[in-house]
Amino acid sequence: MPEINSPTHPAWRENAPAHGYEFTVGASYALPEYPFMAPPELTSHAVVRHAIVIVGGGITGLTLACSLARLGVQAVLLDEDNTVGVKGASSRGICYTQKSLEIFHRLGIYERIAKKGIQWSVGRTFAGRDEIYSFDLREQSNFNLSTQPPFINIQQFYIEGFLVERIHELGHVDIRWKSRVTALQQNNEFAALTVQTPAGSYHIEADHVIDATGCTTPFHAWCGATVHTKRGDDRWCIADVRFSKHPPVERHTWIEAPFNENRAVWQHLMADNVWRIDYQMAPNADPSYVSREDVVRERLTHQFGPDAQVDIVWVGPYAYRSQWVDQMRVGRVFFMGDTAKVVSPFG
Numbered sequence: 104m105p106e107i108n109s110p111t112h113p114a115w116r117e118n119a120p121a122h123g124y125e126f127t128v129g130a131s132y133a134l135p136e137y138p139f140m141a142p143p144e145l146t147s148h149a150v151v152r153h154a155i156v157i158v159g160g161g162i163t164g165l166t167l168a169c170s171l172a173r174l175g176v177q178a179v180l181l182d183e184d185n186t187v188g189v190k191g192a193s194s195r196g197i198c199y200t201q202k203s204l205e206i207f208h209r210l211g212i213y214e215r216i217a218k219k220g221i222q223w224s225v226g227r228t229f230a231g232r233d234e235i236y237s238f239d240l241r242e243q244s245n246f247n248l249s250t251q252p253p254f255i256n257i258q259q260f261y262i263e264g265f266l267v268e269r270i271h272e273l274g275h276v277d278i279r280w281k282s283r284v285t286a287l288q289q290n291n292e293f294a295a296l297t298v299q300t301p302a303g304s305y306h307i308e309a310d311h312v313i314d315a316t317g318c319t320t321p322f323h324a325w326c327g328a329t330v331h332t333k334r335g336d337d338r339w340c341i342a343d344v345r346f347s348k349h350p351p352v353e354r355h356t357w358i359e360a361p362f363n364e365n366r367a368v369w370q371h372l373m374a375d376n377v378w379r380i381d382y383q384m385a386p387n388a389d390p391s392y393v394s395r396e397d398v399v400r401e402r403l404t405h406q407f408g409p410d411a412q413v414d415i416v417w418v419g420p421y422a423y424r425s426q427w428v429d430q431m432r433v434g435r436v437f438f439m440g441d442t443a444k445v446v447s448p449f450g
């Protein structure tokens with residue numbers, strides 16, 4: 104049984120952290136690691152101007168990079184990390200809608216997602232022990248208009264990994280890992296970025312910069328963007344678990360769960376037989392306490408009974424935040440994904 108380590112710096116993560124990688128709890132996921140390759144600028148010291156530089160290799164930066172690669176458009180993608188997923192926050196996106204699946208189909212990774220992920224269409228909502236609502240998305244009149252199913256559940260990092268491999272297949276986009284952008288300057292014609300790598304820093308110019316660095320982006324400050332933030336008092340704790348005998352493959356939500364002090368619970372199956380269970384916590388709950396192994400196990404026992412054999416894969420507390428920018432573009436910089444808007448917890 105994997106052990107849960109105490110978090111070093113426990114805190115309520117607000118949506119998707121891009122820094123603060125120290126927060127890792129549980130056996131966690133094995134994420135792929137990509138090599139750092141020293142770019143030519145480090146030795147030539149030449150400042151090269153590119154048409155498009157994407158900063159951030161999360162799901163949105165990689166999706167754009169893959170779309171450009173498919174169209175044969177040259178671009179550079181810089182990511183400060185050397186893996187997909189965000190270390191310590193591996194369980195984030197899980198549900199991918201038909202529209203997203205259609206996009207992934209166009210990009211050539213849908214088959215891999217369908218093979219790895221879990222298709223579901225039945226959802227049930229409970230209040231206490233009563234089922235108060237249910238749906239089957241296959242019964243909707245527009246269900247057959249798409250060749251993709253209503254939803255596939257899969258851990259976000261799998262999609263990101265498939266995108267990386269697809270970009271390598273297609274060419275045209277130069278992905279540079281371990282490349283953190285530390286400064287931006289821009290004028291009417293181009294933007295200049297400073298990039299920090301394990302082998303030193305260099306400068307790069309771009310006609311257009313796409314900021315896909317997530318919700319803790321430094322670009323808002325660099326560009327003087329106006330950002331609106333609303334924090335809620337919703338607190339949650341995720342438990343990603345495997346069961347020896349699992350519940351039905353349906354989405355179950357409780358608006359009042361008797362086994363969670365009458366607070367909400369969401370329950371989904373993802374790839375690899377891992378169940379993602381989000382438990383709503385009290386607004387004043389202590390994140391380090393609610394994510395302690397014995398406390399998580401007690402919560403699982405309340406829900407599934409003392410005999411359920413549960414293997415904990417990952418645990419993480421998070422809080423709600425909504426955030427949006429007034430303008431999607433400032434000069435040469437475009438905001439994309441969580442840098443443009445965050446609607447917890449759905450991105």
Ligand SMILES: Cc1cc2nc3c(=O)[nH]c(=O)nc-3n(C[C@H](O)[C@H](O)[C@H](O)COP(=O)(O)OP(=O)(O)OC[C@H]3O[C@@H](n4cnc5c(N)ncnc54)[C@H](O)[C@@H]3O)c2cc1C
Pocket residue numbers: 117118119120121158159160161162163164181182183184188189194195196197198199259282283284285315316317318321421439440441442448449450
């Ligand atoms: C609990 C939870 C559940 C969610 N569930 C869903 C769901 O079911 N479906 C869904 O669609 N969405 C879901 N989301 C939202 C989804 O995870 C985010 O919207 C999505 O990750 C945003 O992608 P992004 O590419 O904008 O940013 P991120 O995924 O945060 O990627 C940012 C990237 O930028 C890199 N980076 C950061 N700073 C720099 C820098 N200075 N230089 C270079 N690189 C940098 C990071 O290494 C990272 O790779 C969920 C989120 C949470 C927290």
